[in-house]
């Protein structure tokens with residue numbers, strides 16, 4: 001006999017079917033899922049909503065959640081129904097290495113709302129092709145060629161510090177480093193610097209707007225609606241919900257769109273540029289080896305990723321490093337003495353190639369990158385055949401990851417791991433240099449800007465410590481506690497430093 005479903009019963013039936021499906025998913029995830037035997041909170045195994053509740057509603061940073069879970073459940077924790085997180089530092093190399101051509105997990109990468117950029121492409125092959133096209137712009141050779149341009153930006157930054165000191169005020173270096181990094185990345189990528197270093201004490205709206213955007217990425221991991229809004233929200237509403245500063249971000253995006261329209265309309269204008277930009281690379285048929293060139297939208301997404309990636313990590317790792325150097329008695333004097341030996345005349349700074357050979361400066365750079373809480377757990381999808389991670393077979397399709405701090409801050413790898421000890425990179429028992437580049441990840445999705453980041457960090461530290469006597473403003477003690485929103489965000493008191501110029 002046919003079931004007589006009237007118009008009133010249909011919604012009820014749909015609701016019942018949905019509830020039944022949800023109940024079945026919970027039971028399946030708990031008892032029959034291939035990851036059912038991995039330890040973790042019961043509700044985390046049932047539904048992703050547990051993590052959303054803990055991270056978004058309770059406001060606990062994902063990095064803290066992971067440490068708490070590993071303390072309770074051991075080395076491998078099931079953090080959502082289909083995701084495992086590893087505490088054992090050996091897992092890092094099993095997940096992030098050049099041989100693993102694994103896809104990335106769409107839930108994190110799509111959440112950034114820039115799907116058509118290499119970083120957010122979840123399929124290995126597509127991401128690699130795009131990255132290969134961009135890489136020459138950020139090679140070591142190319143970075144060396146751009147050094148004079150970097151030097152100009154660092155000089156402007158130092159002039160801003162000098163001007164601020166003339167008013168007897170401390171400089172907000174947390175923002176200052178990000179302003180400088182933003183000036184550099186916009187000049188290199190788009191041939192047009194935003195010049196935010198000139199903003200009074202570095203309070204640049206564009207930099208602050210990027211910081212305000214970070215928590216949105218934590219929300220968008222759990223909601224497609226927010227991802228949609230990221231692209232489509234009316235500007236007025238965004239500024240109302242967020243802050244008026246967002247308008248500076250919108251203006252910048254308009255500038256990018258205009259630029260992209262311009263190069264599509266008249267590619268010949270690229271020939272006028274003094275340096276190659278991302279447009280030269282992304283619109284070069286040779287760089288794409290005969291494959292179709294990216295669309296306007298795709299270039300726009302790439303540009304936005306570069307702005308984000310090239311600003312925050314450089315700025316925050318410099319903040320971390322300078323804070324620690326200034327917290328060790330005598331460290332800035334030792335560094336200055338080393339710098340003076342290769343830079344006796346203050347008006348004739350050495351090139352990066354000289355600076356990168358200085359042992360103490362190098363040890364400081366490495367230790368700074370190690371302590372910077374850099375990347376979150378970057379989720380990768382185990383291929384269908386499964387994989388062995390940390391000595392355990394993990395089924396295909398599992399999302400796996402390890403927060404970099406589980407290696408960089410692990411006592412088993414670095415003794416007294418939370419202390420800033422540049423000496424661990426010096427002498428006969430020195431740690432191998434590659435251990436300091438973990439912060440840039442490993443394998444096919446490792447950082448595109450590693451050469452540029454090193455060059456910037458060396459030039460900035462050398463200029464700061466050779467050209468200024470620095471003293472922390474103790475009335476405003478810095479707080480480097482961070483919250484994880486894809487990238488870490490330092491939401492506490494900024495690093496304020498009196499920077500007194502050195503004349504000779």
Ligand code: HEM
Nearest residue numbers: 118119309310313314317375439440441445447448449453
């Ligand atoms: C201290 C500075 C930096 C650190 C610690 C850092 C770290 C990282 C890490 C860990 C990743 C991997 C992200 C993932 O797999 O999700 C990454 C990717 C990336 N970084 Fe950096 N980064 C830094 C500076 C820069 C700079 C200056 C640029 C500018 C060009 C840049 C551009 C990128 C891009 C475009 C990607 C995506 C690569 C891909 O699509 O596979 N980064 N970075």
